[in-house]
Amino acid sequence: MxxxxxxxxxxxxxDELPAAECELLARRLSRDEALKAxxxxxxxxxxxxxxxxxxxxxxxxxxxxxxxxxxEPRFADTAEARGLHGWVRLAAGAGLAAGVAAVSILxxxxxxxxxxxxxxxxxxxxxxxxxxxxxxxxDSFVVPPLARHQPMMMIPPTQLADYVVAHxxxxxxxxxxxxxxxxxxxxxxxxxxxxxxxxxxPRSHGNATHASR
Amino acid sequence: MRPTLRARDxxxxxxxxxxxxxxxxxxxxxxxxxxxxxxLTTLDYEGTFAHWQGGRVEMLRIIHRVEHGVxxxxxxxxxxxxxxxxxxxxxxxxxxxxxxxxxxxxxLPKSSLLGGIPVINAETAHxxxxxxxxxxxxxxxxxxxxxxxxxxxxxxxxxxxxxxxGMPLKIQLWDTRHGGEVIEQIAFASLTVRSHIPDSAFAPGxxxxxxxxxxxxxxxxxxxxxxxxGALWLPPxxxxxxxxxxxxxxxxxxxxxxxxxxxxxxxxxxVERKAAASTSGTPATESARMGASYVxxxxxxxxxxxxxxxxxxxxxxxxxxxVRDQSPAYPSLPGPFAHPPRP
Numbered sequence: 394m395x396x397x398x399x400x401x402x403x404x405x406x407x408d409e410l411p412a413a414e415c416e417l418l419a420r421r422l423s424r425d426e427a428l429k430a431x432x433x434x435x436x437x438x439x440x441x442x443x444x445x446x447x448x449x450x451x452x453x454x455x456x457x458x459x460x461x462x463x464x465e466p467r468f469a470d471t472a473e474a475r476g477l478h479g480w481v482r483l484a485a486g487a488g489l490a491a492g493v494a495a496v497s498i499l500x501x502x503x504x505x506x507x508x509x510x511x512x513x514x515x516x517x518x519x520x521x522x523x524x525x526x527x528x529x530x531x532d533s534f535v536v537p538p539l540a541r542h543q544p545m546m547m548i549p550p551t552q553l554a555d556y557v558v559a560h561x562x563x564x565x566x567x568x569x570x571x572x573x574x575x576x577x578x579x580x581x582x583x584x585x586x587x588x589x590x591x592x593x594x595p596r597s598h599g600n601a602t603h604a605s606r
Numbered sequence: 607m608r609p610t611l612r613a614r615d616x617x618x619x620x621x622x623x624x625x626x627x628x629x630x631x632x633x634x635x636x637x638x639x640x641x642x643x644x645x646l647t648t649l650d651y652e653g654t655f656a657h658w659q660g661g662r663v664e665m666l667r668i669i670h671r672v673e674h675g676v677x678x679x680x681x682x683x684x685x686x687x688x689x690x691x692x693x694x695x696x697x698x699x700x701x702x703x704x705x706x707x708x709x710x711x712x713x714l715p716k717s718s719l720l721g722g723i724p725v726i727n728a729e730t731a732h733x734x735x736x737x738x739x740x741x742x743x744x745x746x747x748x749x750x751x752x753x754x755x756x757x758x759x760x761x762x763x764x765x766x767x768x769x770x771x772g773m774p775l776k777i778q779l780w781d782t783r784h785g786g787e788v789i790e791q792i793a794f795a796s797l798t799v800r801s802h803i804p805d806s807a808f809a810p811g812x813x814x815x816x817x818x819x820x821x822x823x824x825x826x827x828x829x830x831x832x833x834x835x836g837a838l839w840l841p842p843x844x845x846x847x848x849x850x851x852x853x854x855x856x857x858x859x860x861x862x863x864x865x866x867x868x869x870x871x872x873x874x875x876x877v878e879r880k881a882a883a884s885t886s887g888t889p890a891t892e893s894a895r896m897g898a899s900y901v902x903x904x905x906x907x908x909x910x911x912x913x914x915x916x917x918x919x920x921x922x923x924x925x926x927x928x929v930r931d932q933s934p935a936y937p938s939l940p941g942p943f944a945h946p947p948r949p
Contacts, residue, residue: 556874557901559852559874560865571792575657575896577657577682
């Protein structure tokens with residue numbers, strides 16, 4: 394990566410890149426894997442500096458930052474850092490240039506692998522499948538449509554949403570906010586069925602308690 | 607003698623001071639959490655926050671009011687689905703414009719609601735390490751960073767930046783396994799405590815013409831009114847906080863709702879009696895993730911059991927798998943929970 398590009402990336406992350414250049418660089422970021430990796434490293438470092446300012450870094454965090462500098466970081470790290478970036482920017486009420494940059498960054502996030510707007514993350518118990526392969530949300534509450542060659546969907550999406558709402562009423566206020574926020578942004582219609590032969594979770598002896606009734 | 611006495615007095619005073627400081631220091635983080643719980647549930651406030659989870663950031667707006675003991679709350683997605691959640695007392699309404707559906711749900715009266723959930727107490731410390739880590743400034747607000755980290759892998763941890771008024775300006779949910787990882791974050795971009803919020807603030811901001819309304823017109827559920835269903839395995843510290851039988855929109859017949867909690871984390875178990883798919887002869891399981899929460903559904907004795915909770919997937923699944931009808935009709939059914947899972 395050439396020095397100029399590197400310095401542009403750094404300026405973009407610091408909100409110092411003019412809006413027009415920001416957009417161009419954002420487009421390039423979306424298709425240049427090496428540049429994405431570079432961006433990720435900036436993001437991880439920035440997140441740690443901003444979020445943990447004034448706190449001695451714990452070894453785990455320090456290790457993760459170190460790992461980010463030496464290898465491709467996990468997407469979650471990157472996304473978190475970007476999220477922080479957007480939040481800090483919004484909180485600061487920055488100007489137009491920063492606003493454009495924020496839009497670009499959000500756009501990149503939506504395009505990034507693993508980020509699937511409008512879909513709930515799905516974990517099939519039998520064979521994990523990408524969320525994009527999950528059947529489309531049912532619009533009918535009473536008779537959920539069946540996708541071809543798919544086993545019957547057990548829980549209609551709206552019923553699932555209802556369960557989540559009912560559960561939220563009994564959650565710790567913090568968890569409740571989290572649950573309802575997730576409901577607002579997730580698609581409860583992509584619950585993925587799994588076959589009868591689904592494997593049970595591995596079990597072994599542990600220090601669990603038994604509920605007595 | 608005199609110097610000795612003075613030294614003894616000084617030592618005694620020092621020891622007392624240390625004890626008092628120690629006690630205050632130990633209690634302070636939990637006091638901050640109690641203050642936060644009070645603020646979140648009793649203050650009138652409105653704010654905008656960023657919700658980050660799984661690589662996505664969405665902006666949401668929350669308005670919260672408590673008037674004459676009635677809680678009104680409105681949560682709106684600002685840049686995503688356009689969904690809205692509005693609560694007025696015991697009526698919960700969810701607007702899903704992307705599905706053209708409005709869900710109306712009733713919940714228990716307030717007295718039975720939060721009263722059934724344990725507060726943070728000495729028992730909580732058996733399962734979480736609660737610490738005040740630092741004094742920090744967020745967006746020009748003084749905050750205390752309080753960490754609540756689990757001692758095992760059955761539950762998640764929290765990092766909370768709480769301001770002087772008790773409002774959490776930033777919240778991180780942590781999965782402490784595998785070296786620790788932030789799995790969800792909520793950060794307020796603006797937050798204002800109001801002296802009065804008008805009723806109009808709780809009106810939906812969308813037209814519902816052409817929407818399908820799914821409402822449950824049955825009376826609100828009564829705590830304790832449920833059959834003998836229960837989980838035979840629970841993680842350490844979890845216990846049943848509520849058991850009720852209720853009607854739910856779109857679900858034929860009664861649904862048993864059981865709530866298990868350790869005081870912070872909670873898992874709901876819904877038992878849909880004699881669900882239709884149970885007659886197919888092909889019992890299935892399915893799981894899903896919604897934000898930081900997991901949903902796991904399975905069939906037990908011909909009934910559909912669905913567990914929902916803001917805990918790791920394995921905890922949700924293990925609880926659901928252990929749910930049994932413990933009435934005399936099913937006295938000795940062996941379960942797969944004889945060997946409870948190790949985190």
